[in-house]
Amino acid sequence: MDYNPDTFLADEKSARNTRTDCPLTISKVRGLPESPEYGDVADGIFQTRLPWLTMPATPKNKKKKLYLHTPMHKLLLSVLILLGVSVNAQQADTLLPLVPQPVNVKRMAGTFPLRDNMPVVAPPGVKSSDAVLFIAFVESFYGIHLKLVNKHNGAGAIRISYDLEEDKTKPADYYELKVSATEIKITGKGSGVFYGLQTLIQLIPAGIVNEYNIPCVSISDYPRFAWRGMHLDVSRHFFKKEEVKKYIDFLAMYKLNVFHWHLTDDQGWRIEIKSRPKLTEKAAWRSGTLIGHYTASPQKYDTTRYGGFYTQDEVREIIAYAQQRHITVVPEIELPGHSLATLSAYPELGCTPGPFEAAKTWGVFNDVLCPKEETFKFLEDVFKEVCALFPGQYIHIGGDECPKDRWKESALCQEIKKRENLKDEHELQSWFIRRVEKIVAANNKQIIGWDEILEGGLAPGAAVMSWRGDEGGIAAAREKHNVVMSPTSNFYFDYYQSESHEEPLAIGGYLPLEKVYGYNPLPAALKPEEQQYIMGVQANLWTEYIGDFRKVEYMALPRMAALAEVAWSQQQARNYERFVARLTTHLLIHDRMGTNYSKAIFYIEPQILPPQPGKPGVRLLLNTRSKGAIIRYSVTDVFNENSPPLEDTLNIMRPVSLSAAAYEGQMRRSPIYRQSFQMTYSTGKPVTLATPPDAKYNNGGGFTLVNGVVGRLPWNGAEWLGYKDNNLEAVIDLGKTSSFNRVRVDVLKDEGSWIYQPKSIEVLTSNDGITFTSVKKIGSEEIQKYVRMVMVNTGMNFGRYVKVIVETAGTIPAGKPGEGNPAWLFVDEIFIE
Numbered sequence: 117m118d119y120n121p122d123t124f125l126a127d128e129k130s131a132r133n134t135r136t137d138c139p140l141t142i143s144k145v146r147g148l149p150e151s152p153e154y155g156d157v158a159d160g161i162f163q164t165r166l167p168w169l170t171m172p173a174t175p176k177n178k179k180k181k182l183y184l185h186t187p188m189h190k191l192l193l194s195v196l197i198l199l200g201v202s203v204n205a206q207q208a209d210t211l212l213p214l215v216p217q218p219v220n221v222k223r224m225a226g227t228f229p230l231r232d233n234m235p236v237v238a239p240p241g242v243k244s245s246d247a248v249l250f251i252a253f254v255e256s257f258y259g260i261h262l263k264l265v266n267k268h269n270g271a272g273a274i275r276i277s278y279d280l281e282e283d284k285t286k287p288a289d290y291y292e293l294k295v296s297a298t299e300i301k302i303t304g305k306g307s308g309v310f311y312g313l314q315t316l317i318q319l320i321p322a323g324i325v326n327e328y329n330i331p332c333v334s335i336s337d338y339p340r341f342a343w344r345g346m347h348l349d350v351s352r353h354f355f356k357k358e359e360v361k362k363y364i365d366f367l368a369m370y371k372l373n374v375f376h377w378h379l380t381d382d383q384g385w386r387i388e389i390k391s392r393p394k395l396t397e398k399a400a401w402r403s404g405t406l407i408g409h410y411t412a413s414p415q416k417y418d419t420t421r422y423g424g425f426y427t428q429d430e431v432r433e434i435i436a437y438a439q440q441r442h443i444t445v446v447p448e449i450e451l452p453g454h455s456l457a458t459l460s461a462y463p464e465l466g467c468t469p470g471p472f473e474a475a476k477t478w479g480v481f482n483d484v485l486c487p488k489e490e491t492f493k494f495l496e497d498v499f500k501e502v503c504a505l506f507p508g509q510y511i512h513i514g515g516d517e518c519p520k521d522r523w524k525e526s527a528l529c530q531e532i533k534k535r536e537n538l539k540d541e542h543e544l545q546s547w548f549i550r551r552v553e554k555i556v557a558a559n560n561k562q563i564i565g566w567d568e569i570l571e572g573g574l575a576p577g578a579a580v581m582s583w584r585g586d587e588g589g590i591a592a593a594r595e596k597h598n599v600v601m602s603p604t605s606n607f608y609f610d611y612y613q614s615e616s617h618e619e620p621l622a623i624g625g626y627l628p629l630e631k632v633y634g635y636n637p638l639p640a641a642l643k644p645e646e647q648q649y650i651m652g653v654q655a656n657l658w659t660e661y662i663g664d665f666r667k668v669e670y671m672a673l674p675r676m677a678a679l680a681e682v683a684w685s686q687q688q689a690r691n692y693e694r695f696v697a698r699l700t701t702h703l704l705i706h707d708r709m710g711t712n713y714s715k716a717i718f719y720i721e722p723q724i725l726p727p728q729p730g731k732p733g734v735r736l737l738l739n740t741r742s743k744g745a746i747i748r749y750s751v752t753d754v755f756n757e758n759s760p761p762l763e764d765t766l767n768i769m770r771p772v773s774l775s776a777a778a779y780e781g782q783m784r785r786s787p788i789y790r791q792s793f794q795m796t797y798s799t800g801k802p803v804t805l806a807t808p809p810d811a812k813y814n815n816g817g818g819f820t821l822v823n824g825v826v827g828r829l830p831w832n833g834a835e836w837l838g839y840k841d842n843n844l845e846a847v848i849d850l851g852k853t854s855s856f857n858r859v860r861v862d863v864l865k866d867e868g869s870w871i872y873q874p875k876s877i878e879v880l881t882s883n884d885g886i887t888f889t890s891v892k893k894i895g896s897e898e899i900q901k902y903v904r905m906v907m908v909n910t911g912m913n914f915g916r917y918v919k920v921i922v923e924t925a926g927t928i929p930a931g932k933p934g935e936g937n938p939a940w941l942f943v944d945e946i947f948i949e
């Protein structure tokens with residue numbers, strides 16, 4: 117069959133017209149340039165193939181060249197090249213598959229042919245390491261063999277020099293890359309040359325080619341922020357040395373320069389400390405692990421002994437590996453909370469006698485380090501070895517999520533409070549962190565900690581990693597402390613990245629690529645002179661639900677590419693649609709490398725919209741970025757490649773269960789999007805909110821409450837409106853005076869994530885929308901009877917306007933996760949029946 121996407125679509129359009137009996141109407145399919153293809157579903161994760169070529173799954177593709185095997189393929193290739201060239205001429209920077217986008221890019225006519233045995237000319241000595249890594253990458257993934265030389269006269273060479281090293285007029289880590297038809301020149305300062313080589317790698321065609329011709333360009337480039345970090349939690353799940361190196365390779369590709377290695381937590385201690393051997397004999401192991409999600413009831417566990425650790429030699433090896441890639445490794449030793457594993461080996465460091473066991477489940481635990489002298493002696497021993505191993509300036513000391521229960525009950529803690537004149541346990545935590553800072557400073561390092569270290573006063577030289585939003589970062593910058601922005605809302609890569617039902621299990625939350633991309637690290641709330649304290653950004657990969665490295669790749673990529681652009685590229689150069697256009701071509705490198713990245717950007721993107729004026733129900737718009745694919749759908753039990761194509765918006769006017777997917781011919785190119793729609797009096801009706809939801813969880817505003825769709829579990833954010841400082845107060849206009857006898861409000865309960873059921877729900881009615889009469893109010897005792905959907909039986913009532921007030925739980929009580937903080941209220945739907 118002819119593969120030309122345009123003729124393919126045209127054919128389908130005529131085929132569509134044969135179906136006239138469907139109850140729902142249809143939408144146009146949007147496509148973006150150059151998308152990889154999909155294969156079959158495996159473990160809920162889609163496998164990609166290069167278009168028209170099956171690549172070996174092994175990361176090292178030693179094949180010398182990728183030949184196109186049929187005349188049809190060759191014809192297609194020439195069409196593609198022609199297309200590519202003509203588009204390049206108009207939109208040069210967009211279609212160069214560079215991520216992150218460089219500061220200045222000029223595309224010029226012509227190409228440089230990259231061929232076997234070409235010389236890479238680099239100065240001798242340590243610096244040649246950049247060239248060596250470049251040569252190895254090209255050999256591994258492109259099968260092209262390049263030669264490292266110190267001298268070469270004549271054309272056809274890649275020339276590397278470091279002569280901008282002393283140029284004070286250029287920003288830190290600046291580089292220039294010039295590709296002409298006869299040679300490639302890279303020069304830079306600091307890590308610039310290495311970054312220039314990463315850019316060069318991204319310019320080598322990664323897809324279907326039989327010759328590796330690099331487009332002629334002139335690029336000058338440098339990073340926006342100095343801290344461009346990625347974190348990896350190796351405690352909840354352990355990753356082998358080789359896997360950690362592979363992770364570091366991804367950072368290097370994206371010009372990220374900090375690897376935050378989360379080495380200790382409740383579930384396992386992962387670094388050898390010679391003076392404290394029990395840490396690796398005992399604390400590195402747990403006797404089982406939670407199966408499935410934390411919120412499942414009853415919880416299930418396996419009984420497999422699980423663990424592992426890195427010896428100091430392995431740690432040195434990883435540090436050196438990262439250093440060659442211009443990456444600093446920042447180790448994290450968690451304290452005083454998240455320390456159950458430590459206590460399992462050294463119970464004498466707790467406030468109670470124990471015994472303690474490394475945790476088998478996730479969350480926050482009450483047993484924490486006690487501020488005893490022997491605890492500080494322990495920390496002296498640990499940091500002495502840790503500081504000697506890691507060459508970077510910063511040591512991460514955790515500091516987050518430390519419940520104060522044990523400290524409140526401990527006579528010793530109360531004595532210290534009195535002696536040191538500390539007002540509460542937060543000040544005691546702050547006192548603890550100050551002592552740790554002194555220990556770390558004695559080893560010539562500085563501490564960085566999670567934003568809780570602000571509570572009770574910051575230690576003098578401490579830097580802050582702001583994770584619970586931007587607020588911690590803002591406060592610390594105002595106090596002239598260095599800050600790394602790492603908010604859950606944009607940088608928690610353990611959250612879901614699509615709304616597909618086939619997404620593998622994740623902790624919860626919803627963080628699609630666009631949201632990562634949209635972050636601006638410099639909050640408007642900060643004055644320019646305060647903004648200078650923002651060192652940069654970091655994304656975190658917590659691994660409670662990430663048991664193997666394939667899933668690490670899946671969760672981290674391509675979100676890491678979006679992070680890189682936030683960290684590196686100039687704010688004014690950032691544009692999501694252009695980023696995605698570059699990314700779709702860039703991802704061919706990962707196909708070549710065998711990376712298991714998420715294909716979420718090619719999935720069906722649903723948009724539920726209010727109905728057309730005067731019409732009931734809601735409208736559904738489905739899109740895909742999968743070029744050449746059409747969307748088919750069904751509202752019956754049968755869904756397959758013969759289901760009708762979708763041309764326009766669907767008007768959903770009755771309860772349906774809908775299935776849809778992107779198809780190219782017979783081949784499904786996306787997971788199946790399944791969605792049930794419920795229809796009640798409130799569905800699709802205008803909603804007015806007294807106060808908007810919290811900006812972090814304003815997922816479509818009031819309309820989301822009546823879009824006919826209930827949020828799913830584990831919750832992924834997209835469907836839920838979040839309130840924290842205000843109650844939810846919604847007025848739904850039913851359009852005419854209507855009778856109803858119950859209101860159902862769907863609320864989420866996930867106390868581990870600080871999301872609590874409401875204190876009360878009240879229903880009021882009105883005929884003019886101004887004066888409301890209360891018809892029913894229920895309190896928490898009644899609400900607690902329901903797991904999710906709370907029923908308010910109002911009895912027969914009439915009214916055109918229905919007001920529903922859902923009261924947040926207020927301050928989280930002691931002994932509960934998040935105690936002392938405002939509880940979140942999450943509501944996704946209000947049904948009036």
Ligand code: TNX
Pocket residue numbers: 516517566583608610623658659660
């Ligand atoms: C909060 S972020 C944590 C981690 C969890 C993570 C899960 C932080 C400082 N603490 O212990 O793994 O949430 O998203």
